[in-house]
Amino acid sequence: SIIADDSNPSLYTNRAMARIRLGLYDSAISDCHESLKLSGGNLKAYFILSQCQLAIKDFDGALQSALQAHRLCVETNDKSLGPVTNQVLRCKKERWEDMEKRRIREGQELENEVIAIMERERDEMLATCDNDLDKNQVIEEWNHKIDVLRATFEKSRAASEKKREVPDWAIDEITFAIMVDPVVTKTGKSYERASIMEHLRRHPTDPLTREPLYPHELRPNIQLREACREFLEQNGWAVDW
Incomplete structure (x- = not known):
């Protein structure tokens, strides 16, 4: 054809x-x-x-x-x-997951590189020791430093590797951003106030049902607004999601 x-x-x-x-x-x-x-x-x-x-x-x-x-x-x-x-939401989710995997991989590579450097320095110091007592002291000191470093990386990893995911209820389906001032339509669907108002300026209809919808019919969703606020307070990374 x-x-x-x-x-x-x-x-x-x-x-x-x-x-x-x-x-x-x-x-x-x-x-x-x-x-x-x-x-x-x-x-x-x-x-x-x-x-x-x-x-x-x-x-x-x-x-x-x-x-x-x-x-x-x-x-x-x-x-x-x-x-x-x-x-759009699927793209954002998979993009975020890819960034997380890359961040974790790069963190592990950095840890391995730093430990390798420390082990080389330890071995160089061991080569200058004249007796077993000095060698044991060097080994003990450097192994302790390496253990502390590993523990620090692990602690950081445990905190940052928690599942970072934006719940669907917090996302405005017009702009795909986290809602700050959500309003609810006659059908019970919530949107960010600014985005639904902009939509209604162009098309005075409900984005889902295509039925007539006017600004005065929107109502603040106070419970959802509070939930979004709490989520952002606990997940600052989501601001730029």
Whole structure:
């Protein structure tokens, strides 16, 4: 079909979806880019592109593509906002987990390097000792230093390796940020006040149901606001999530 009509962006996204099922992610990514060249506002192309980038662990690219798809959803009031929102959250989660794994690995490598340096210094001092008494003293002193270092790294690791995860209830599904001043709609769904107000300025409808929704119908979610505040106090890292 593409050979017969290479100017149809939908043909490229359709082929990209087929290639995803075959695990041909690089080829699928190429198809998405071709589709976007023909139609820069192609929501489907960005959505598929994000899935492919996530599969090859291009976490930053996947997140940016998902955010582009979300932006187009909001601008066009598209009904696929739910799946696109889930893709954005999935990208953020996997990106964070990858960063955590890298941080842990780099910390372990640093610990090993420092201990190796200390062991070399210990061995150099041992080579200058004239008797067993001096050698035993050097060994005892340096082994104690190494044990203290290991304990320090382990203590730091135990504190930092606690599962860092932002609960779904704290996330605003319009901006994907932690909510600070959540409000609740008629259907019981909560959003950050600023983001839902901005949405209503463009589209006076409920983001989920598409039913009419007006600012005066929003109500403060005081309980959720307090929960978000407590979460941020205990998890300062989540501010830049």
